[in-house]
Amino acid sequence: MPALTQKSLIDSVPKGLFIAGAWRDSADGATIAVEDPATGRILAEVADATVADGRAALDAAAAAQSP
Numbered sequence: 170m171p172a173l174t175q176k177s178l179i180d181s182v183p184k185g186l187f188i189a190g191a192w193r194d195s196a197d198g199a200t201i202a203v204e205d206p207a208t209g210r211i212l213a214e215v216a217d218a219t220v221a222d223g224r225a226a227l228d229a230a231a232a233a234q235s236p
Contacts, residue, residue, distance in 0.1 A: 185216045189229035196221040 185192040200214040
């Protein structure tokens with residue numbers, strides 16, 4: 170089994186938005202840099218949700234509720 174490194178761990182984590190049971194990019198493709206506070210080095214870029222993404226998440230949550 171290969172050794173787990175900080176990079177391999179970060180690379181294995183999804184970077185998108187989990188909406189309606191699926192990972193996806195933000196509606197406009199925008200991302201936010203995640204920095205290591207100790208070094209200021211960028212560790213990853215994650216999806217930056219838009220208002221449309223928020224509405225899609227809310228709609229998916231409402232649809233998942235039992236009537």
